[in-house]
Amino acid sequence: MSKAFGLPLKLLGRKGETGYCNVQLGPEGLAGVYKLGEVPSGPLAASSSSESQYDEIMTDAWHRDSTQISCVVMLSDTSTMDGGETAIRIGDGSILKARGAKMGGAVLIQGAHLTHAALRATNAPERISMVTSFAFADTRLDDSGTSLRSVNLDHPNIAGWQNHFLLHKLRRLQENVNNAIAQVEADDAAHESPKRDEVEPWVEEQITLLKQTSWELFERYPNYLYKDIPENVVRDYLSHVWVIGTGIPTGERAWIDVVIGDIVLTRR
Numbered sequence: 001m002s003k004a005f006g007l008p009l010k011l012l013g014r015k016g017e018t019g020y021c022n023v024q025l026g027p028e029g030l031a032g033v034y035k036l037g038e039v040p041s042g043p044l045a046a047s048s049s050s051e052s053q054y055d056e057i058m059t060d061a062w063h064r065d066s067t068q069i070s071c072v073v074m075l076s077d078t079s080t081m082d083g084g085e086t087a088i089r090i091g092d093g094s095i096l097k098a099r100g101a102k103m104g105g106a107v108l109i110q111g112a113h114l115t116h117a118a119l120r121a122t123n124a125p126e127r128i129s130m131v132t133s134f135a136f137a138d139t140r141l142d143d144s145g146t147s148l149r150s151v152n153l154d155h156p157n158i159a160g161w162q163n164h165f166l167l168h169k170l171r172r173l174q175e176n177v178n179n180a181i182a183q184v185e186a187d188d189a190a191h192e193s194p195k196r197d198e199v200e201p202w203v204e205e206q207i208t209l210l211k212q213t214s215w216e217l218f219e220r221y222p223n224y225l226y227k228d229i230p231e232n233v234v235r236d237y238l239s240h241v242w243v244i245g246t247g248i249p250t251g252e253r254a255w256i257d258v259v260i261g262d263i264v265l266t267r268r
């Protein structure tokens with residue numbers, strides 16, 4: 001998987017999302033899904049499919065994924081399929097249509113930041129794809145797309161989703177701290193001082209990671225499920241932490257983003 005993507009990946013493996021299937025409804029609707037067997041249905045003759053009340057409906061509406069990277073494996077015979085592409089809205093606002101994989105093949109998509117939709121496939125007896133989610137193995141790479149956005153409110157174990165999410169983020173933080181400690185020890189052995197242009201961006205990244213984690217746990221769920229995050233909301237979240245007993249002149253308000261070692265103040 002990592003070789004195909006070009007960077008080391010690791011399975012996200014959160015509850016309910018170790019792997020799931022998307023099934024496109026056909027003329028028989030939901031009842032037809034239960035008639036599908038283990039073996040993929042054979043291809044249709046050219047342009048022989050019957051019309052369906054679902055033909056005008058996108059298989060998957062415009063969205064961004066709640067995981068950083070997804071692997072979409074096609075389980076159906078696509079040899080006579082029309083449509084079924086993944087539509088991607090690119091930076092200039094135009095739409096790019098990317099053709100999906102053939103049966104047994106897969107597409108890796110970094111869908112957390114690209115708005116995309118699955119277009120409906122026609123002239124195929126079925127369209128079933130299986131999705132598995134991944135994160136970058138290198139914890140210094142972006143993980144802001146991994147969120148609780150798509151939690152199913154009817155899921156019997158919401159706490160399991162929340163705890164898995166929190167552990168996933170804390171382990172990334174732990175690895176980042178371990179890497180930073182190793183770097184500091186190496187610099188110390190070489191009698192080198194900490195470098196501002198390295199330490200400050202690192203601190204900001206960890207603050208962002210922590211803020212996103214807590215926002216997802218207590219604001220996303222349950223107030224912003226299935227929605228895009230408003231602009232700058234994570235950046236501004238928890239910006240009001242007030243430092244008490246730091247010798248700040250009376251009446252002067254001081255605020256910090258986070259305390260690591262010596263307190264770093266941001267005054268307003």
Ligand SMILES: [Fe+2]
Nearest residue numbers: 064065111116
């Ligand atoms: Fe998606």
